Amino acid sequence: MSELPEFAPIAPQPKGIGCFADAAGRARFAAAYRAGMTRLPPVDATRVVETSFGSVTAYRFGPPAAEPILLLSGRRASTPMWAANIASLRRIGTVWSMDSIGEPGASAQTRAITDPRDQATWLDEAIGQLDCERAHLLAVSIGGWLATQCLLHRPDRIASATLLDPAMTFAPISWKMIVVSLGSVLPGMPQALRHRLLGWLSGGVPVDDSIPEARLIASGMRDFRQHLPFPRPPAPDRLAAITTPLLVILAGASIVHDPARAAERARLVPDAQVEVWPGRSHAINGEAPEEITARVGEFLSGL
Template identity: 55%
Template sequence: MRESRKASFPDARIGPEWGRRRIGAFRDAAAFERFAAVYEEAMGRLPEPDEQRMVQTAFGAVRVYRFGTGEGVPLVLMPGRGSCTPLWRTNLAGLTRGGRTVCAVDGLGEPGCSVQSAPLTSGADQAAWIDEMLAGLELPAAHLLGVSIGGWPALQVAIHRPERLASVITLDPAHSFARLSWKMLVVSLGSVIPGMPERLRNRLLGWISGGIDDAGDPIEGRLIASGMRDFTTRFPAPVLPRDDELRAIGVPVLALIAGRSIAHDPDKAAARARTVPGGTVEVWPDASHAINGEFPERIADRVEEFLGTVR
């Protein structure tokens, strides 16, 4: 087991043999070492977690970091594709303001400290492991906040396993209310090509972030770049929720859509998000798909305001 001040890597999945079992894995030992080094550096820039746990589910063991000690309904953070807990570096201070408990999750089947053990073949499977994780944390209720593709499993929980949900918050959720754009597909496919020069990969990822010159400059950018290069996910393509599924959601939903997003057509995403009964939908014109890093204080204020209305 690899140890650091902030993180420990349990039985990491390494090598192509995991692909035959439809399990996400690091490409090889060198890829794992590269990712682990960036992960540990990135975790070192976060506040000290109050607790870290491995929670067992039917689909694998999930790493959860707890920040804050408040007694209210916790906020559970779901990161985007190729990412994990350190993605929330700029958000944690605001989200834990006032003592609210925040649980940051390394997604199952994604690069990080969680360990997948069974295939995840559908939205119902994604909802199941998250619900089992909440049960393992002994949380009778939780608010789920997902960014990018992390918004998709959060909505799947609202559709398939809503019993423990207090609310869902999505930050420019990919393939959740509108289909992925061709630009996003180019970035997603291009950034995982083996042997691609690092500078070019970072330029592609920078396109997601509103066209910045080098997405590898902040530590979060380097983490995502490593996750996409060094780890292979084994999920089927996510299925866009049906109209009837969105209309049947019975928990409060806050959808923040980035007006400069390349993930989807923002207007179409906002229009479809408004079909969720009682949903609150906002388009932030100046935000790119990297909305959580661009507007951490504004997001913290808006989340706190929204949660204050959820009973």
């Protein structure tokens, strides 16, 4: 793409506002973002919308639609992480991808986010400005937690939700994930070790700067100062109150949580379709793009 919207701000910023540590870090991230965007299908429309917590950048792939698929990325990630998925998802409908407020990307936070309701509020406000009636959420990792908060607090604009190995949603994170999370953001962490931690998260697949998505996430870890409240799994009674159609696909080889425990808890949602895919890692969206598209298409056609 020839032009990019403004990225998240540079430090110093008011307390609670996510920002890049310095101009060099933001430039490094922007370069990785630009490289990642070239791997996506052509963008048909870019929208920058204002919410109570900042501006949100969203990209549309396909014509306007009343009920598009809306992609929500994982931690320290943004739209380019969906390079393996968008082309195939376009076969079943129009796709929007949104960079989340508080994460490194082309959305800019302006107000501190203090609780899950705040998270649901900005997402609901952003969806309301995408020229659609409702959206089918497709979210991975911490994006799944964000989608779930919207189901709990602002469900009216959500037609359905598909959660891909959602983190901190149905089970607490594992000690392995704590090591990855803490180790990857330590100041002065060698890039090679940061890549090794990302590879561990992705089922042992080698990771280096030749992979644009890995370079993007590594820069987000290194260069972005995040200020979001620690996510916690919803209580059982809150899960039982969800009425939006829900598909949960858990990665059987995920190191983020105990997949069996997460599946058991996910089934507290009435009528939720819950599956564990053996052998898949937390990077499931990149490992099984065609399978995900087929399953999402089947799920949506049954609504």
